[in-house]
Amino acid sequence: MNGPALGTARPLGATLRRATVLPLSDSALPYRDGWVWLSQWVGASRLAWRQLRCEPTRLFAAVTGVMFATVLLVMQLGFRSALFDTATALPRALHAELVLINPMTMALFRAEPLPRVRGFEALAVPEVTKAVPIYLAQVFWRNPINGRHRAIQLIGFDAEGGVVRIAGLVPLVPLLRRVDAVAFDALGRPEYGDIAALLSRPGALDAQIGSHEVHVVGTVRLGANFGADGNVVMSSTTFHRIVPNMRRSDASVIALKLRPDADPTRVQAELRRFLPPDVDVLTHRQLVQREREYWASTTPIGIIFAFGCFLGLVVGIVIVYQILFTDITNHLREYATLKAMGFTNQYFDQVVICEAMMLAGLGLMPGILLSAVLYRYAAAGTYLTLNLTGQRCALVMVLILAMCISAALLTLHKLRRADPAEMF
Amino acid sequence: MILADINLTLEPGEIVILTGPSGSGKTTLMTLIGALRAVQTGSCLVLGHQLSGAGERARVAVRRQIGFVFQDHRLLGALSAAQNIAMSLEIDSSLGERDRMRWAIAILEAVGLADYAAARPDELSGGQRQRVAIARALVRNPGLILADEPTAALDRQNGRAAIELVADLARRRGLAVLIVTHDLRISGVANRTLSMEDGRIDGHMAYYEVSD
Numbered sequence: 001m002n003g004p005a006l007g008t009a010r011p012l013g014a015t016l017r018r019a020t021v022l023p024l025s026d027s028a029l030p031y032r033d034g035w036v037w038l039s040q041w042v043g044a045s046r047l048a049w050r051q052l053r054c055e056p057t058r059l060f061a062a063v064t065g066v067m068f069a070t071v072l073l074v075m076q077l078g079f080r081s082a083l084f085d086t087a088t089a090l091p092r093a094l095h096a097e098l099v100l101i102n103p104m105t106m107a108l109f110r111a112e113p114l115p116r117v118r119g120f121e122a123l124a125v126p127e128v129t130k131a132v133p134i135y136l137a138q139v140f141w142r143n144p145i146n147g148r149h150r151a152i153q154l155i156g157f158d159a160e161g162g163v164v165r166i167a168g169l170v171p172l173v174p175l176l177r178r179v180d181a182v183a184f185d186a187l188g189r190p191e192y193g194d195i196a197a198l199l200s201r202p203g204a205l206d207a208q209i210g211s212h213e214v215h216v217v218g219t220v221r222l223g224a225n226f227g228a229d230g231n232v233v234m235s236s237t238t239f240h241r242i243v244p245n246m247r248r249s250d251a252s253v254i255a256l257k258l259r260p261d262a263d264p265t266r267v268q269a270e271l272r273r274f275l276p277p278d279v280d281v282l283t284h285r286q287l288v289q290r291e292r293e294y295w296a297s298t299t300p301i302g303i304i305f306a307f308g309c310f311l312g313l314v315v316g317i318v319i320v321y322q323i324l325f326t327d328i329t330n331h332l333r334e335y336a337t338l339k340a341m342g343f344t345n346q347y348f349d350q351v352v353i354c355e356a357m358m359l360a361g362l363g364l365m366p367g368i369l370l371s372a373v374l375y376r377y378a379a380a381g382t383y384l385t386l387n388l389t390g391q392r393c394a395l396v397m398v399l400i401l402a403m404c405i406s407a408a409l410l411t412l413h414k415l416r417r418a419d420p421a422e423m424f
Numbered sequence: 425m426i427l428a429d430i431n432l433t434l435e436p437g438e439i440v441i442l443t444g445p446s447g448s449g450k451t452t453l454m455t456l457i458g459a460l461r462a463v464q465t466g467s468c469l470v471l472g473h474q475l476s477g478a479g480e481r482a483r484v485a486v487r488r489q490i491g492f493v494f495q496d497h498r499l500l501g502a503l504s505a506a507q508n509i510a511m512s513l514e515i516d517s518s519l520g521e522r523d524r525m526r527w528a529i530a531i532l533e534a535v536g537l538a539d540y541a542a543a544r545p546d547e548l549s550g551g552q553r554q555r556v557a558i559a560r561a562l563v564r565n566p567g568l569i570l571a572d573e574p575t576a577a578l579d580r581q582n583g584r585a586a587i588e589l590v591a592d593l594a595r596r597r598g599l600a601v602l603i604v605t606h607d608l609r610i611s612g613v614a615n616r617t618l619s620m621e622d623g624r625i626d627g628h629m630a631y632y633e634v635s636d
Contacts, residue, residue, distance in 0.1 A: 043514045047500075047502075047503075054501060054502035331500075334500045334501070337494065338511070340458065340487060340492050341488070341511075342485075342487040342515050344484060420460045420487075421455040421460040421461045
């Protein structure tokens with residue numbers, strides 16, 4: 001072993017030549033040396049891990065707390081995102097550069113009537129190639145199995161216009177030309193009946209919407225939202241046969257297709273110049289954004305989920321703070337000893353911050369994995385689309401890290417109280 | 425607490441015991457020499473460095489040249505004996521982890537605890553813990569050792585062994601040692617024994633210096 005042999009005549013100081021004594025001048029202390037700074041962090045992280053590991057029960061409690069905060073965040077963000085995704089499913093399904101909408105319309109599920117003639121007027125602009133009216137209404141659907149009624153969203157439009165893209169619609173376009181033919185949204189709630197299973201049986205499937213008999217020719221996939229538990233897609237002709245009291249001259253929204261080389265913003269400005277004030281011209285993005293903002297701010301739903309996220313972070317900060325505070329309190333005399341030996345407050349700050357980051361790392365992955373499992377159950381129970389995206393995982397990672405580091409920063413004042421002079 | 429008429433000089437390799445009743449100022453003097461408190465008035469020269477008026481960073485630099493031995497070892501419970509000693513060397517970041525552990529194990533050999541390098545403090549006896557603490561204090565080759573009641577938590581045999589270890593290493597390496605203690609059993613290892621009362625040592629003059 002090449003170490004100092006204290007029993008020999010050679011002084012320990014000569015053997016430990018490399019363990020140099022630091023000069024006293026403040027400026028000579030190597031705080032600004034990059035390598036020293038990095039090695040300090042490495043040493044601090046080593047001590048941090050050892051401090052955490054030696055108390056397995058407390059470590060488990062801390063990791064569980066971070067996991068809980070992670071799950072809470074992921075679920076809240078997931079529900080919030082599902083709210084926006086499902087609420088904007090129909091606007092996002094519009095394959096149109098511009099839309100005409102009644103300025104009083106806050107959300108499509110409650111669209112105010114819009115004169116259909118505005119679509120014809122918009123065609124006066126050369127860049128506008130198509131103006132397709134879309135009709136929306138909520139009517140009662142009768143479950144073909146148990147006979148129970150439940151409100152459902154009707155979506156009527158010319159499917160051949162190509163302005164609406166819903167999964168599963170394309171093969172049904174020829175069939176929807178038929179009068180009273182409808183396509184059922186398979187992602188709706190099961191209370192409408194297992195329409196997909198009924199369709200797989202031989203023979204036609206008839207259903208009742210309002211007091212009108214319809215023929216179900218297939219299924220599409222759009223999804224339930226907070227405004228409607230299900231959807232039925234049909235031609236505008238069939239729509240007005242089911243909802244005769246809704247005037248054909250009034251649409252819910254009019255989708256405008258532009259020439260490929262057209263600038264939507266410029267065309268929007270031009271349309272706004274000459275169209276009357278009973279119609280608003282929005283880009284596709286603006287329509288989606290309006291829908292999002294409605295659910296986010298006009299109803300308490302967005303606020304509730306945002307508050308849920310905030311609560312999750314606060315709970316996480318409290319738990320991590322408590323764990324770190326207890327850890328510091330229990331090791332205060334040890335830290336004071338290290339201060340006496342010459343370790344600085346900066347070093348201890350690094351130890352605590354490293355502990356916090358380790359807790360974040362240890363709790364984050366299990367929390368996300370558990371959230372993925374919970375997403376499945378929640379999606380099955382709510383019929384909402386819950387996706388654990390990479391973007392959401394990255395956001396949660398940043399939030400959890402910030403949460404843990406915030407808790408660590410709150411405990412640093414405790415570290416300052418480790419007075420080495422008090423140990424004597 | 426005001427210290428007055430203190431004139432204390434420690435020679436390299438000298439062991440001095442400081443005794444006295446509670447409240448006599450022993451602890452205050454120890455903390456001032458150890459650069460753990462700021463010197464408010466007077467002059468305090470330790471290992472050639474003036475502590476009077478020195479800022480926290482300057483005092484930290486002095487502390488790194490001093491080895492402390494406490495009454496109750498003050499080892500880190502999460503670390504092994506070798507890791508506790510290696511922590512002391514971590515202050516000097518020019519040494520890598522492997523080198524620090526080598527030095528730590530080497531000094532554990534010197535104090536007769538090489539077989540306990542991987543043991544945690546709760547796996548050691550009281551005497552063994554204090555020997556590890558002594559090794560930790562010595563591994564950086566300090567110019568001065570300050571020991572506060574190093575045998576108070578030990579039985580007679582272990583206390584004697586700990587003090588003799590300090591004395592032996594100090595004399596070999598030329599370290600000055602100041603021991604604050606009420607334990608008269610260990611007075612035999614000291615070159616001098618001083619008594620302190622009401623902030624004074626033997627009524628001598630106003631400054632103290634520890635030579636390097």
